[in-house]
Every structure is written in structure tokens, then in C-alpha cells.
Amino acid sequence: MRPTAIFICPILALILGGCVAKTVVGAATAPVRAASKVVDWTTTSQDEADRERGREIRRREERLGRLEDDYRELEEDCLDGDDSACREAVHMRNEINHLRPSVPVESDDDD
Structure with missing residues (x-):
């Protein structure tokens, strides 16, 4: 029985030594991995920020388009003599003027 223990002890030491070392390294790097x-x-990556900015610009463009359509209708009603439509058109024009600078303009490169 004694000769078997002589062979097994060094083998166990090598095997367990690797396990212990791996455990120690894992425990030491765990806080760093968790923090990262x-x-x-x-944090927001640049790609995520770009996607969100694109969505926000599309929302503004859609809102601006709806406002301009509604404004045209109110303008027609105003020209037909509807005073309340004239007042609404003024408020809507102010909202359009406020929103327009935040919507980028695409150039028409037909060259």
C-alpha cells in the first residue's frame, strides 16, 4: 500500500496544483471582469448612440411632416375666413419653426 501512495501523491499534487492555481487566478480576476x-x-456604445440619434431624427421628421400637412389645411381654412383656423395656424407655424432647426437637411445632389 505504501508504494502506491508514493506514486499517487506526486500525481495528485500536480493535478490539484493546477486546480488551485486556476481557482486563485479566477478569484483574483473576478472583480475586474464584474466591473467591466x-x-x-x-455605457452606450457609439453604434447604439448613432442608432438612437437616427430614430430621434426620424421621429422629428415625421412630426414635422404631419405639422406641415396640418398647417396647409389650416391655412386653407384661414383663407376661407375661419378665424380659429388662423389662430391655430399661427401656433402650428411657431411649432414648425421651433422643430425645423433640429431636423437635418439632406442635400439634393443630382449631378
Whole structure:
């Protein structure tokens, strides 16, 4: 029984030594990995920011388009003599003027 223990002890030491070392390294790097995950979750990547900006611009463009359509209708009603339509058209024009600078203009390159 004694000779078997002599052979098994060095083998166990090698096997367990690797396990212990791996556990120690894993425990030492765990806080760093956890911190990097938290930073990743709490920050917005440039790609995510670009997508969100694109969505916001599309929302503004759609809102501007609806306002301009409604404004044209109110303008026609105003020209037909509807005073309340004239007042609404003034308010809507102010909203359009406020929104327009935040919507980028695409150039028409027909060259």
C-alpha cells in the first residue's frame, strides 16, 4: 500500500496544483471582469448612440411632416375666413419653426 501512495501523491499534487492555481487566478480576476461588465451595461456604445440619434431624427421628421400637412389645411381654412383656423395656424407655424432647426437637411445632389 505504501508504494502506491508514493506514486499517487506526486500525481495528485500536480493535478490539484493546477486546480488551485486556476481557482486563485479566477478569484483574483473576478472583480475586474464584474466591473467591466457593469461599465459595459451602463455605457452606450457609439453604434447604439448613432442608432438612437437616427430614430430621434426620424421621429422629428415625421412630426414635422404631419405639422406641415396640418398647417396647409389650416391655412386653407384661414383663407376661407375661419378665424380659429388662423389662430391655430399661427401656433402650428411657431411649432414648425421651433422643430425645423433640429431636423437635418439632406442635400439634393443630382449631378
